[in-house]
Amino acid sequence: MNDTIKIQKSKLLVVEGKDEKNIFDHWYQQLAITDVQVLPIGGKTQLKSNLEILKSLFNFNAVTHIAIIIDADQNETGAFNSVCHSLKSIGLNPPSEQMVFTSNIPKIKVMIAKGTGNRGSVEDYFLNSVKEINKFKCVESYFDCIHENEGTIKSEEKIVIAKTYVYLASNPDFARYRLGESVKAGFWDLEDKAFVELKEFIKSW
16 A cells, blocks of 8 residues: 555455455455455555555545454464554554444454464465365475474464465466465365355455
8 A cells, every 4th residue: 555545435445465455356356245445555564654644535534444454473462452553543443352343433343364373364264275175285294394304493374374375386377376366366265164254354344
């Protein structure tokens, strides 16, 4: 997002980057939802500054709903608190809990994307959707081999992202795709039960 962004719709889904924009733009097309604009913020560290830009636009008063999806990374609670602090610091009322809209206008809700425990990312949902597929065992074996031979220990959310892209590479037609591009190309089964929470969040306005 930058200072040339234009508000085109009254409902805004704020996400971290281009991958997420591609994912949710495609999903909204599939769901035949046409009244939501997906806005990438360029990373959670830019959330406050980009929300300030958004709020300063002449037609911000036309915005009725803002939904925000941010990765938990290593700390779901910390990520949620950070989003709420950013909202409050620019004069927007933050929600008191995840997944629920505030009552004021614009109505605001927040979802922290996570996997297991207190950490995770949007990629966790995609990885969870294929964990029962036989060839995913090959992905796990690959990382077991790397760990056995190099003793490499990575942070868990980075391992999830890496496994997602190794799984993509298991199909040569998708080996060079970014996650968002692979979603647009129909690689993932978005009806899988792993996506229920994420899907409900983006559908509920």
